[in-house]
Amino acid sequence: MTTAPAQHPALPERPTLDGLEEKWGAVWQQQGTYAFDRERALTLPREQIFAIDTPPPTASGSLHMGHVFSFTHTDCMARYKRMLGHEVFYPIGWDDNGLPTEKRVQNYYGVRGDATLPYVENFEPPHRGTATSTKSAHEVPISRANFLELCEERTVEDEKSFESLFRRLGLSFDWQQTYRTIDDFSRATCQWAFIRNVQRGEAYQSEAPGLWDVTFQTAVAQAELEARDYPGHYHRVAFHAEDGPLHIETTRPELIPSVVALIAHPDDERYAARFGTTVTSPLFGVEIPVVAHPAAEMDKGAGIAMCCTFGDLTDVLWWRELQLPTRSLITRTGRMHHENPEWLVGTPGEQLYAEQIAGKTAYGAREAIVALLRESGDLDGEPTPTQRKANFYERGEKPLEIVTTRQWYIRNGGRDAALNAELVARGDEIAFHPAFMRSRYANWVAGLNGDWLVSRQRFFGPTIPVWYPLDEDGEPLWDNYILPTEEMLPIDPMADAPPGYTEDQRGKPGGFVGDPDVFDTWATSSLTPQIALGWRRDDELFGHLFPMDLRPQAHDIIRTWLFATVVRAHWEHGTIPWTDAAISGFILDPDRKKMSKSKGNVVTPEDILKEHSTDAVRYWAASGRLGTDAAYDVGQMKVGRRLAIKLLNATKFALSFGEVEAFGEVEGDLRAAVTEPLDLAMLAGLREVVEKATAGFESWDYTRSLEITEAFFWTFCDDYLELVKDRAYGGQGEGPAASARAALRLGLDVLLRLLAPIQPYTTEEVWSWWHEGSIHRASWPTAEELPEGGDATMLASVGAALAAVRKAKSEAKVGMRSEITALTLTGPHAALEQIRAAADDLRAAGRITAEPQYAAGEAIAAADVELIPAEKRAG
């Protein structure tokens, strides 16, 4: 029930948006306005809780308008749910681990992690943000532990700038519900979830050819790949057979020493006679078979390809399906093996390899081999330039190599059709907003071709909690791996000894070694629901709130973050991790280009917020629908700013007419004071607005809700407020004045609450002028709280009559103060009746001094207007 306080509202002389962020930000923080009430949540039925799996920003990453955009979307929903009375669980975490942080630390401090170095006490890095060179030669190698200390230092600092932005943006997080993906609890959660996967057979280790980044020297997963055009040259090279040369075309002649087969398409007539025969490789003289496989592309190059284990993923396919030998040449550093490969022993190529190839980079080896081919006459013609698609690590600059390594994998349906179908079905259980984003998910899952590789040969991340016993010769017994117990977590197998061993047995025959790797960053962030809700730490809360309600995120990481989270929840809990996924689009610059640092078109969000005010920027963000890319549009921010200022001024004006009680009989219930048909008409229109605005939020369309409310608010200001202001001042007596004042208050009370999720600062400021408590803890408006009995079309009719009067003055090019001494209003009969019923309001607003004439007509219009131009004021 809306009640008017006894004292006159304290209205500011000249309301302003300036300073509202500081003023209300401090109040919200101090009063815990957005605090999550765990005890209340546990007593509520699940459907009255709204739990959000907030995206933890990469602390070392840059702040950009995309953060402002998507976080505002989620915050609008969170605020709506909170006003509905839901207990909102809205945590904020920081994604610290991973390569972005390592790169930032390397550049910021001028250091490089080196696992072979010992820890140095009180290490002082050469730079703190002052490094001028990013060349690795200028980086100081430091121990893993020292490196981790610097990662820790840097991320804590970087988090502060995010916090500052998020607070100014007015995000209604509970800042007590925070986590860092590198903190002890997150690491323990990550390790324990993995151990459970291992124990149930959902994770396994395998020695297999995999994608490898030679720059970062780490394995890379399918989800981190990026196919890019990469310039190369086709080299037409002759292989030798008894009946003459067989030419192939290759972009990677340096791999000729490791060729294991020549492969053509089974339907390719040109090579049909060759299948089953052998040829010898040029220079090296290794005998290899010519075989058929449908993956050979007939129209590419010569139509016959050399298979090297391994040059690319097709080689891996052939190697697996045709059971070809493994002849690995490229090492983890990207250089050719130093030792002579055993398959070259005794061939003409043995000496050649040792002298010309061993230890060279792939590029150097290529140059050498091309020169040798030219010399031997096996190079046919000159190399011709070509563009090929090569796989890159998304953060890397060199094409990935394929290297055989021992790694850990989590099963994700990439090698198991039944599991794949189950995971696709999980996607069907989740409501995507917008719904078409489910296709992204389904396409990705269906297209997987391998399990999820989680080992990374990096530093800053939860360690893989596994030890391997060593046999009497000091060789690891991989399959007898040792896992820690739950109480030990988090552990570092490179620093902690496994159960039953002591540290001095590390690396000794009969002792143990630790797995040196860390987890893929998604292996931790795929557990954000578990981390945020305190799985294993607060099982009561976790049990009640999991699965959560909402995962908000951008569409580019559906294949990574969203999918990985689904995989982990599927294995550990047998459920989806949340019921809804809200997918935000990207921010494009005005030229419709994606904004990015490399394009130099980024703007600094905090500056934008200060320049336009938070509520203005939030208005822009809330004007972008889920799933739709949005333009960075200063114009929209200005519109939002105008709306906010209008809220200030209109509310001040509406309250300034005086208290409703002054006219007696009201007894606090404003609804009883609303008696005039025009006032009831306005409120009837608002009842419809409340229903539509609520329906908008319910269908995750906060933009629709905003549009509906905003449009009504402008009509409220331009037409209704103009029509009733004379009456509200008392121009028609006390009862009609009370009706207008009460209707204005009721209307604004509802309008402010409808806009509160979008413009939290302005609505809070205005609300405070005549209410106790935060608007953000007030209840979401309902149609029922407004009086019935009005006819919403009446305001439209009277408003149209007012517009007709204004048009007459505008066309006469006179001021709106000009007096109208005669006019005829035309329109449909019903509309004229409505206008007649509000004739006094219309005459006051239009300065119509004569009694208007009424005449039937099609549209509402003013005719036969006589007016006296207002005297122009001096100055």
Next chain:
RNA sequence: GGAUGUGUAGCUCAGUUGGUUAGAGCGUUCGCUUCACACGCGAGAGGUCAGGGGUUCGAGUCCCUUCACAUCCA
């Protein structure tokens, strides 16, 4: 090449199960110091709904097709 989305006023975008003359804001033009707001108010101009074909009494909306753009995956 595949998937998904988009194409409506100069710009940014709405347009519900198909239903009068296709809407809003910005910008633009003209006018107005009107006792909340000049960060304001009022009025006007501005569209072959990407092209073509079809279904229908009726299509921006449904179907087919072509084109363009974007994103993701090959």
